[in-house]
Every structure is written in structure tokens, then in C-alpha cells.
Amino acid sequence: MDTIKKLKAGKTTGADLMHLAKLSDGMLQKIRDEMLEPFPRKVPPIVSSARLQEMCGIDKQRMGYVLKKGELPAGTQAKPGSPRQFTVEETIAWIRSERNPLPRNGPAKVIVVANFKGGVTKTTTSTLLAQGLSMRRGRRVLHIDLDPQGSASTLYGINPHAEVDSSQTVMPLIEAYLEGKPFDMTALPVPTYWPNVDIIPSSTELFNAEFMLPARAASDGEVRFEQVLHDGLAQLKDTYDYIIVDTAPTLSYLTINAIFAADGVIVPVVPDMLSFASMVQFWHLFGDLINGMQAFDDGRAKEFDFVDVLVTRMTSKPAAQILQGWITQIYGSRVVPIEIPESDLARNTNMRFSTFYDLGPNDVGAETLRRIRTPVDQLVDRVDDKVCAIWAQEE
Ligand SMILES: Nc1ncnc2c1ncn2[C@@H]1O[C@H](COP(=O)(O)OP(=O)(O)OP(=O)(O)O)[C@@H](O)[C@H]1O
Ligand SMILES: [Mg+2]
Numbered sequence: 001m002d003t004i005k006k007l008k009a010g011k012t013t014g015a016d017l018m019h020l021a022k023l024s025d026g027m028l029q030k031i032r033d034e035m036l037e038p039f040p041r042k043v044p045p046i047v048s049s050a051r052l053q054e055m056c057g058i059d060k061q062r063m064g065y066v067l068k069k070g071e072l073p074a075g076t077q078a079k080p081g082s083p084r085q086f087t088v089e090e091t092i093a094w095i096r097s098e099r100n101p102l103p104r105n106g107p108a109k110v111i112v113v114a115n116f117k118g119g120v121t122k123t124t125t126s127t128l129l130a131q132g133l134s135m136r137r138g139r140r141v142l143h144i145d146l147d148p149q150g151s152a153s154t155l156y157g158i159n160p161h162a163e164v165d166s167s168q169t170v171m172p173l174i175e176a177y178l179e180g181k182p183f184d185m186t187a188l189p190v191p192t193y194w195p196n197v198d199i200i201p202s203s204t205e206l207f208n209a210e211f212m213l214p215a216r217a218a219s220d221g222e223v224r225f226e227q228v229l230h231d232g233l234a235q236l237k238d239t240y241d242y243i244i245v246d247t248a249p250t251l252s253y254l255t256i257n258a259i260f261a262a263d264g265v266i267v268p269v270v271p272d273m274l275s276f277a278s279m280v281q282f283w284h285l286f287g288d289l290i291n292g293m294q295a296f297d298d299g300r301a302k303e304f305d306f307v308d309v310l311v312t313r314m315t316s317k318p319a320a321q322i323l324q325g326w327i328t329q330i331y332g333s334r335v336v337p338i339e340i341p342e343s344d345l346a347r348n349t350n351m352r353f354s355t356f357y358d359l360g361p362n363d364v365g366a367e368t369l370r371r372i373r374t375p376v377d378q379l380v381d382r383v384d385d386k387v388c389a390i391w392a393q394e395e
Contacts, residue, residue, distance in 0.1 A: 025161050032159055032353060042157035042193040042354070044088040047135075048361040049075065052086050055136050055377075056098035072097055085361070088135055089195045096138040101384065105391035107237035108142075109305070111244050111383065112262035116285065117278040118249035120268045121312045123151040124346065124355060125379075126246040129266075131357040132380030134196040139241040139384070142189050144170065145202035146229075146258050147248035153201040154353055156192045166205035170254075173232040174209050178216045185235040198240075206254065213253040226293060229257035242387075251285050259289065264306045264387070266336075270313045271323035305390050310379070312340040338379050343372040 047055075052075075053063055066072055073090035077083070086094070095101070113126040126143065133139040145152040150160025158164060166172075168188070176183035189198035217225045233243055245262070247255045259265065267282070269275055290302050309331045311324055328335050345368055349356045356364075356372055363369075 029159055029162050032154075032157070042358070044194050045358050045360040045363075047086045047088060047091045049084040049086070051361070052091055052094055055091065056094050058098050062098075066094075066098065091135055092138045092195060095136065099137070101137045101139070102388045102391065104139075104241045106394045107234075108240040108243050109263045109387050109390070110233060110261050111242060111264045111266060112247060112258045113245070113266045113268065114247045114255060114259060115267050115269065115279075116249055116251050116255075116282050117270075117275050120249075120270050120275060121340070121346075122249070122268055123147070123155065123246050124350060125266065125268050125310065125312065125340075126244050127152055127155045128355050128357055128376050129380060129383060130197050130242075130244045131194055131355065132376065133242050133244075133384060134194060135357070136377065136380050137384045139196065140239065141197045142200065142236060142240045142243045143192075143197060144200045144243060144245045144258075146170065146206070146245055146254045147202055148204055148206040148254075149248065150202040150204070152246040153199065155350070155355060156194070156197075156199055156201075157353060158199070158201050160201060160203050164201045164203040166203055166208070168201060169203050169206055170200055170229065170232070171205060171209065174212060174228055177228045177232075178212055183232065185232045186239070189236070189239075209254050210252055225253065226256045226260045229254075230261040233261055251289070256289060259286070260293065260302065262304060263390075264308070264383075265304055266308050266310055266383075268310045268312045268340075269327060271311055271315075271320040271327065273319070273323065276323050276326065306386065307334060308336050309334050310336045310338075310340065313342040314339040315342045336379065336382065338375045338382065340375050340379070341372060345369065345372050 049063065053059060056063075058066075067074055072094055073086065075084035075086040075090055077085075111129065113122045113129070115122060130141045130143040134141050143152060143156075145160075150158075150164070153160040153164060168190070170188070173183050173185060173188070188200045190201075191197075192199050213225045213228070217223045236243065245258045247258050267279075269279060293302055309327065311327060314320060314324065324339070343356075345356055345364060349358065356369060357376075359369060
């Protein structure tokens, strides 16, 4: 009897849950503020001259020659003769001049990172792509956080719960669409701490889209609820080279919108059995979704420039090797020939609201950093090379 009473006394009410939400909000804000100290905002990393040379594809001699000419930023030195260090902004100036990436030809490419399975590094991958395309290729990038959980926003040092209201997310685009009104998308992107990367952040209120879009579609069969983002992004495609979209681990109406807006889709997969099994469901849903969609207004069917599978959190464990073999066997040339390894560093930097691209040369051992950073550098370069080839074809 006593036990029953105790259990009853311990019942959890809605008010208790709201209290828990408030406590979590407070704690997240406190942790974030402590992490970012002494700055109120995140700051981009410093870049060593060795890293700058690698990214530009030049050697020490060439760097010395360019420095002598004095046309590019000289970075800073702790004292004369010591290694130079550069800001990300300075690095981008070097990249644009020395690497000389092909200029964008045609509208921005929309790359969506999606998998309905949770925890497969969608957010980490999309953020690294945004940072990497800016730093390594001098691209202008818009990152759209379409996950109401707001993890990507968090990696930019934004607290989606305390600092973002729905008017700053893609919600006004959806509301305007549902009301049949035009909407100025150029008002939404805001700069981040990372040069040349803007963001449209997320907030919990994005969940409302999941009720609003189907309600409208049910009352009006003609409504193209899956095209809202696609149509809205058209206004931004001259401003950016890339629009990278992070999605939630569900087949939500927002994810459907992202997929419909995508030129390229990257599907990260972790080589474990549950992740592999859920991929089967993913392809069914993805295929059904695209086949079931009506054509564009001009009659074209939806096509993608690429749909790639990226193996992440790869380990040397036999089970992971077997699964990776199956993945390659099934998805063939769609599998990106780069494995992102399981890495404590990747996990730990996320814990600090960062990615390992946020780390400077003195933050961590060079070898530990290189192990995880090199394959991601290769991924960023591969995406840009692929898109450049597509831009060239579209000429
Ligand atoms: N290379 C890596 N090695 C080990 N852990 C990693 C790696 N990359 C990311 N992680 C960790 O894996 C977890 C999931 O990453 P992330 O949040 O990017 O996945 P997600 O697919 O966006 O998750 P969700 O489905 O919840 O949105 C995080 O704890 C992150 O720190
Ligand atoms: Mg995520």
C-alpha cells in the first residue's frame, strides 16, 4: 500500500515536464556560455602556414615568393622567424588567389544531408561541409538547419531554444506559402562566426510545420506542400555557391521539402547492423516519395545530380568491415570512396559545440587531428570537384 502511495506521489505531471524543460534550457545556456568564454560568440580557428599551403596546393617556396610580392595577407608571427598563422578570412583570400577555384557557373547547388536514422552524423557532416567549402574552396555557403532539435545551430554557437524564435527560421516562408502570399527569403540568412557561412537557424517551433503543411494539403489537393522550400530557395541561388541543409532523423514534411529542393543528397551511414537495416527502409521511403511526387510545374520529374552514401564512424572491428563490404556491394559507385573514421576527437569537439574544423594548430596533437581531418578534407574537395564538373556541363 505504501509503495502505491509513494508511486502516486511521484507521478509526473505536465507542469513537471515544463519544469524539466526550463532546467535543461538553463543548463544548456550555462554550458554554452562557459564553453565560449572569454568570448560571447564563437571565433573561427587560426590556420597554420603548413595547413594553408596544403589547402592552396603550394609549397613553402611558392608561399615565400607570394609573401614577398605582398599581394596576399601575411598573417601574424609571434616573433620574427616564427611560423606564420592566418585567420580563416586570410586563408580564403589565399585560396581564391592560389588555388583559384572554378567560379560558380549557374545557380547555387543545394546539398541535403539526410537519413531517417538518428545519430549517423548528419549534423556533423553538414556543418563540416559548410565550413570546409568556405575555407578550402572559398565558397559562399548558406547552411539551413531544418531539424527542430537545432543541433546544427548549436554548432555555430547559437542556442536555438533561447536565442531563436520562429520568425528567424524557415517558418515564415511556410506561413506565407500557406496564406498564398509572397515571401522575401533574402531576409532570413544571418552571418555566422565562420567567414562566408550564413545560417537560417532552427527553433523548436519548426515542429509546427508538421501540422500546418499536411492540414493545408488535406484541405486543398492542389497544394504542392513539398515544393515550398524549393521555390523559396530560388531567391537565394544567385547569392550563394552552396546551400547545405541539415535534416531531422524522420521522414517529416520538412525533410520531404529538403529532399525535393536537393540537387545532391548525401546519406551518411554508420556501419552497424541497426543502421544498415534501417537503410533498407530509407531507400523504400525515399524511392516511394520521389516516385509519388507530382512533376514540377513545367512537367519535369524530380532528378538529383547525385545521391551518395557516406560511410562514417568506421572502425577496424570485423563487424564494421563486413557491413562496409555489404554497403559497397549494394550501393556500388554511389558509395563515396572515403571513410570517415570513428573518432573520439569528433565526439569531443561536438561536446564543445564545435567540429574539429574549429580546432587550431595548438589545440590538439597534430596526428590525432590529421587522422580525422584528412578524410573530411577529401570529402569537401570531392563534393566541390563534383559540383564544378556539373557546373561545367551546365554551361
Ligand atoms: N567521426 C565520428 N566519430 C565518432 N563520433 C562522431 C563522429 N562524428 C560525429 N560523432 C558523434 O556522433 C553523434 C551523432 O552525430 P550527429 O549529431 O552529427 O548525428 P545526426 O545524424 O545529426 O544525429 P540526429 O539524427 O540526432 O540529428 C554525436 O554525438 C557526435 O558527436
Ligand atoms: Mg542531427
